Amino acid sequence: MEVRRSFDILTHQLATTPKTDALAAKINGTWEKISTQQLQDNVNQVSLGLLELGIQKGDKVAIISMNRPEWMFADFGIAQVGATSVPMYPSITVEDYKYIFKDAGVKAVFVSDDKLYAKVKEATADLPEVKHVFTFDKVQGAPHFSELLEKGKKGDPATLEPLKAAVQPDDLLTLIYTSGTTGNPKGVMLSHDNILSNCRNSQRFVPVNAADTALSFLPLCHIFERMVTYLYMINGVSIYYAESMEVIADNLREVKPQIFTTVPRLLEKVYDKIVAKGHEQEGIKKSLFFWALDLGLKYDTQKDQGFVYNTQLALANKIIFNKWREALGGNLRCIVSGGGALQPRLARVFWAAGIRVMEGYGLTETSPVIAVGGFEPENNLIGTVGPLIDNVEVKIAEDGEILTRSASVMKGYYNQPELTAKEIDADGWFHTGDIGEFVNGRFLKITDRKKEMFKTSGGKYIAPQVIEGKLKESxxxxxxxxxxxxxxxPAALIIPSFDDLKGWCKRNGVDCNGPKEELVKNEKVVKMYDELVKKYNQSFAQWEQVKKFVLMPNQWTVETGEMTPTMKVKRKIITENNKDVIEALYHHDERR
Structure with missing residues (x-):
């Protein structure tokens, strides 16, 4: 059957690839599986329960939770009655919740646990229109999710059919508030067809089938994981929800997935841990490890490097890289990376190790995928985000901005027609705010954020993200x-990776037992970072080079308000918070 609305995915899976483990989550140490039929039954109970509460077509219902089966029960249950889901990050502030509840006109909320319940109760204290808050975990004094399901059990699923039939592909499915680096969050309006067209157009790039299993840990409130989840389910892939980021390595070994999606930072941490283990080896083992790593760093998807290289790589795969694959479950076919730029060296090493990393690019406003590096080497040019997916147009504006047009482009920003008209022009081109170019005629490469570029007093343009990406290669x-x-x-604020820095200190006889505030001022440490910055400066023109830097002791986080929930730096806030530090960098004219 044709999948035209999100909830058609369930009917489709039941008809084509019914699963005993459509979804699974670990509860009290055991993976508990939910079949496709159980999933559909639970979704129907949510829909009937919501109707009992008075939720109607067009009403807004929020979901605030980490990934778990109940998230999907709520998502499809809301959609079946023609209501609109408003997913939110668990990590955002009470003020953000309040703003979104008010702006969207939210009438009911699903939350996972006691901490989030407390935040939501605080945010809704003076919002009488938010009438219902249900918790997925049992929370003292809070209505539990099972109570809604019980209401639903009293209803007849047949009564849902006319309501489902009334939902059109162009109807609003979800309202996703993107927390930008400035100002209040913006509500991105995505229809059923926006997201499902993205699934259809990405289909041939993602090599999955009904025999496969995926591990899911990127937040479902992010459009990337949500769209990929729909794509998995259309293809009959079983989805297992990771317990937490802390035990992700254990979950990978237990679930042995064929695929998972990630953000570059997680791959960086995996790589850094592997390299740290390499440093711990001794003698021939250590030599072999770094020999294999050097081979991997030379890997090129677009070039056959000849018999000698290929033979050496085959050997490296047998004795070194096979352990990497085992650590990731042993069955991994590919990893899809999105949400930020992936360092080319990571892509090279993972591809060399037989783990194909597909880097994608898109925005919430484009549901999200615009381009993705293919699973086949010929469709994957490292350092780019790959070719465009099917039925998506891209053109590069005169100033280098990437413009795109497709069925996946949002309906607009909620309650903001002027902003919508500014971002989507009269010809339907969405202005992404990213600067890019095509390489070899078909591979899209992102070079910077248009809004984040700045001019020096000498009139030269600086693309900060490119320089930051280079420095973060270390x-x-x-x-x-x-x-x-x-x-x-240009100058830089640098926060060291303290685990790696402590390892360096031990190897170089530097005392690292004191507070971080002292460590970042240590003469030997500053000298080492100075050499590191000079090394990476060689990749840039004279005017782009970082002339001064300061090492800082404390990480920027979502909680401090200095990072967005998608882990992008809030430049304005960080600049404001470190006014004096930045001023001191420019106070004297001496150059580092």
């Missing part, structure tokens, strides 16, 4: 932000 750099608008030269 395992010793956890976070960094390049500054220098209207100044003579």
């Amino acid at each position: 395992p010793l750099v956890e976070q960094c932000m390049v500054v220098g608008a209207d100044q003579k030269f």
